[in-house]
Amino acid sequence: MPDKRSQQISIRDAGLEDLDAILKIENLCFSQDKAYPLNLFLYYLIIPEYHFFVAERGKTLSGFIIGGEREGADAWIITLDVHPSERKQGIGESLVYRLEGAFQEARIGRVRLQVGVRNISALNLYKKLGYCRISTLRAYYANNEDAYIMSKLIGK
Numbered sequence: 001m002p003d004k005r006s007q008q009i010s011i012r013d014a015g016l017e018d019l020d021a022i023l024k025i026e027n028l029c030f031s032q033d034k035a036y037p038l039n040l041f042l043y044y045l046i047i048p049e050y051h052f053f054v055a056e057r058g059k060t061l062s063g064f065i066i067g068g069e070r071e072g073a074d075a076w077i078i079t080l081d082v083h084p085s086e087r088k089q090g091i092g093e094s095l096v097y098r099l100e101g102a103f104q105e106a107r108i109g110r111v112r113l114q115v116g117v118r119n120i121s122a123l124n125l126y127k128k129l130g131y132c133r134i135s136t137l138r139a140y141y142a143n144n145e146d147a148y149i150m151s152k153l154i155g156k
């Protein structure tokens, strides 16, 4: 049987058929108090202001990203998840680049996100891609963890 990792990763728009796999990955990535519920993913899928992309290897979902934009305002990275067995292969980075590309097509000049201050892998990823810390939200999460707001200029 061919090595699973020899198959290329591709990124495409998410669809309703992906929701089961998305929810499974979300629950592997986040504790119950942080994980998004199914109806929130459904909302992000059907409302046009949001971009929702999935990364897949063959027919298996490896991760996803959601971002939102509002006319005249900064865009936001809402969430980014990579399946634990698929990490450290550049998938998270590729998903962020795909979303930034969609924001650039929509002439968005700046992207923001919030990330837990103890989430070292995500913090490193965003720093590597040029995001800078602009403020701290004290006790932002249900477990009292602080969050950083980070931002990046992406205008062409």
Ligand SMILES: CC(C)(COP(=O)(O)OP(=O)(O)OC[C@H]1O[C@@H](n2cnc3c(N)ncnc32)[C@H](O)[C@@H]1OP(=O)(O)O)[C@@H](O)C(=O)NCCC(=O)NCCS
Pocket (backbone or CB within 6 Å): 029, 030, 079, 080, 081, 082, 083, 086, 087, 088, 089, 090, 091, 092, 093, 094, 114, 115, 116, 119, 120, 121, 122, 124, 125, 126, 128
């Ligand atoms: C954060 C996350 C999306 C990274 O996905 P990934 O596909 O493993 O990331 P990549 O392989 O693209 O890594 C890109 C960079 O991120 C950083 N990074 C990723 N994993 C890391 C880890 N375990 N420790 C330290 N830095 C890490 C590194 O700087 C890496 O660059 P390098 O490979 O040149 O060192 C993934 O760990 C994840 O899904 N975590 C749980 C969900 C989450 O916290 N999402 C972020 C919400 S804000």
